[in-house]
Amino acid sequence: MSGLDSIDRSIIEATQAGLAMTPRPYAEIARSVGIGEADVILRLGRLMQRGVIRRIAIAPNHYALGLTANGMTVWDIEDEVASEVGREVGALPFVTHCYLRPRALPSWPYNLFAMVHGTTRDEVEAKRREIALLAGPACRACDILYSKRILKKTGLRLSANGG
Amino acid sequence: MMARHPMAANIALNDLDRRIVNVLQEGFPLVAAPFAAVAAKIDIPESQLIARLQRMTDTGVVTRFGPFLDAAAMGGAFCLCAVAAPADRFEEIAGIVDGFPQVAHNYEREHALNMWFVLATESPEEIDSTALRIEQATGLAVLRFPKLEEFFIGFRVAA
Numbered sequence: 001m002s003g004l005d006s007i008d009r010s011i012i013e014a015t016q017a018g019l020a021m022t023p024r025p026y027a028e029i030a031r032s033v034g035i036g037e038a039d040v041i042l043r044l045g046r047l048m049q050r051g052v053i054r055r056i057a058i059a060p061n062h063y064a065l066g067l068t069a070n071g072m073t074v075w076d077i078e079d080e081v082a083s084e085v086g087r088e089v090g091a092l093p094f095v096t097h098c099y100l101r102p103r104a105l106p107s108w109p110y111n112l113f114a115m116v117h118g119t120t121r122d123e124v125e126a127k128r129r130e131i132a133l134l135a136g137p138a139c140r141a142c143d144i145l146y147s148k149r150i151l152k153k154t155g156l157r158l159s160a161n162g163g
Numbered sequence: 164m165m166a167r168h169p170m171a172a173n174i175a176l177n178d179l180d181r182r183i184v185n186v187l188q189e190g191f192p193l194v195a196a197p198f199a200a201v202a203a204k205i206d207i208p209e210s211q212l213i214a215r216l217q218r219m220t221d222t223g224v225v226t227r228f229g230p231f232l233d234a235a236a237m238g239g240a241f242c243l244c245a246v247a248a249p250a251d252r253f254e255e256i257a258g259i260v261d262g263f264p265q266v267a268h269n270y271e272r273e274h275a276l277n278m279w280f281v282l283a284t285e286s287p288e289e290i291d292s293t294a295l296r297i298e299q300a301t302g303l304a305v306l307r308f309p310k311l312e313e314f315f316i317g318f319r320v321a322a
Contacts (some may be wrong), residue, residue, distance in 0.1 A: 015229045018228045023198055025197065047191075052236045053230040054231045055190050055230075056191040056229060057187055058184065058188060058191075059228075062225065073179055101308040147270045147273075150268070152272075154227075
């Protein structure tokens, strides 16, 4: 793995199951890695500055928050304007993730993916219509894939032996 | 570890829980006593914050608490993948796919392509090798949708 020394790696490994819910969670990591608490905090800060760690935070289950309608909207946007449309769609306040991806023709003609959450499907459909208005005639086809169940959610894990 | 969270979890969240979720989605401070710092911000005792967070984690309201890694910044890679699992084999296929440690998350969706999962690996090569192993293990084609461009605005939702 590029640019991570063995201590950085040990720190990340020690956090993979989640931070300890104790008053001094970084001290717990320090104990397991065998360095000082201040060093753990310093190194985590550096890893955040470098972008290796995007943030330290919680991820909530949207469904438990009442956002039970979760639609992956997918769009076939003309290639010439796909980036431009993507930027506009990604800027909509209700779109949580927006990506340009390759099509898988012939079965999958869609190249723009935008995730939309709502408390009801009607709400998600209304948001989908807003996206359709934005995309305009550059959109040749679209679909929406509602999620039924989370089968797994663990996030990125490091293997023990590294890379 | 691989608890399957129901889509319509019936877990009562009070206003305090929602405030905690909103604050902790923004970030967790890098100081020696981070819970005390967050607790002061929302004006509750540290012990209450920890107890509430523990409860929300135990009940599946909070699915992860800790550092979110950027695989690309570490030389690794992410790839969204999809398979069309036949209805009578769906649970079996889900078990096989979830059993791969490279599968970071996996969702059942309403479509002919009914299983969508993200591979997170330490090298770009491992994406292809893992997708091939999943194809061999399931007998299904694994469609790969690597991101070409990200229009990033953040992951936060209002609790």
